[in-house]
Amino acid sequence: MTEETAETAGAKGQDPEEINRLARQFDAGPAEDENAIDRPRPGTMAITLPCGYLDEAGELHRDVVIRELSGEEEDIIRSKGPMIPRFNQVLANCTESIGTIRDEGGIFRAVSQLTSADREWMTIGIRRCTVGDKFEFEFRCPRCPPQDKVPPKRMDVDLSELEWREMPDPSVRDYLDEVDGYAFAWHVLDSRDDAWMESVQGKVRNALASAAMLARVDKVDGKALAREGKQMTKSIKLLQRLPSRVRSKLRRLFLEREGGVDLTLKVECGHCYAETEFEVPMGEGFFAQQET
Numbered sequence: 001m002t003e004e005t006a007e008t009a010g011a012k013g014q015d016p017e018e019i020n021r022l023a024r025q026f027d028a029g030p031a032e033d034e035n036a037i038d039r040p041r042p043g044t045m046a047i048t049l050p051c052g053y054l055d056e057a058g059e060l061h062r063d064v065v066i067r068e069l070s071g072e073e074e075d076i077i078r079s080k081g082p083m084i085p086r087f088n089q090v091l092a093n094c095t096e097s098i099g100t101i102r103d104e105g106g107i108f109r110a111v112s113q114l115t116s117a118d119r120e121w122m123t124i125g126i127r128r129c130t131v132g133d134k135f136e137f138e139f140r141c142p143r144c145p146p147q148d149k150v151p152p153k154r155m156d157v158d159l160s161e162l163e164w165r166e167m168p169d170p171s172v173r174d175y176l177d178e179v180d181g182y183a184f185a186w187h188v189l190d191s192r193d194d195a196w197m198e199s200v201q202g203k204v205r206n207a208l209a210s211a212a213m214l215a216r217v218d219k220v221d222g223k224a225l226a227r228e229g230k231q232m233t234k235s236i237k238l239l240q241r242l243p244s245r246v247r248s249k250l251r252r253l254f255l256e257r258e259g260g261v262d263l264t265l266k267v268e269c270g271h272c273y274a275e276t277e278f279e280v281p282m283g284e285g286f287f288a289q290q291e292t
């Protein structure tokens with residue numbers, strides 16, 4: 001290609017502005033590649049979901065391109081109100097594509113219906129795009145007596161090394177299982193269940209494990225478990241009456257079938273030497289930028 005500047009173009013009677021624009025376009029290289037999904041831009045990341053979005057036609061969408069937070073999402077995270085609807089918006093904003101879905105409305109619908117495991121994995125991905133892989137936090141030993149005033153231990157975890165399990169059968173979201181003579185109809189935990197958990201938090205403070213079970217279990221021995229109003233207390237009672245052995249087997253089924261990310265860490269206290277198992281704290285501060 002011969003170099004054509006505004007001056008020479010002008011001499012030939014062409015629009016110098018237009019020539020300069022074309023020259024800049026040439027310098028910038030070819031227009032955006034249609035396959036850009038294979039080479040994510042800085043600040044974006046391609047991840048595979050543990051479960052995936054099942055659309056109305058039964059097609060599974062598992063490959064997602066996410067991007068870092070912008071100021072808009074930062075403000076949504078810091079604003080008030082129930083967390084799940086706010087998080088639906090943050091996840092949707094930060095999703096560039098989910099499988100073959102690329103339009104805003106379709107992405108919002110898909111993200112709002114994802115399983116809790118997928119949403120957790122996406123949240124971790126968005127955090128990695130935004131702040132990086134290293135996450136630092138403080139751990140307070142729950143066994144040290146408060147009067148000892150043991151300072152919190154500084155810990156860090158590499159989020160790129162977290163282990164995750166694929167859902168064994170992503171096309172199935174509803175199960176019917178028999179556990180030691182009890183028949184359980186249950187479904188994989190999703191954002192609607194998380195929103196319900198958030199709404200009843202204050203009422204189930206002393207029955208959190210049973211509430212987490214009620215978030216998934218729809219029927220026990222054919223009897224439907226209601227989650228709303230006064231009926232909720234009855235449902236919780238029914239689940240509390242189950243033998244502990246049955247409940248742990250049921251929880252193991254949830255774990256096996258739902259897939260997800262393993263956030264469990266083990267730490268030994270330097271003061272009392274007790275070993276504690278706890279989960280990577282993904283609450284407040286998870287998206288905070290590290291001060292350097």
Ligand SMILES: [Zn+2]
Nearest residue numbers: 141144269272
């Ligand atoms: Zn301790």
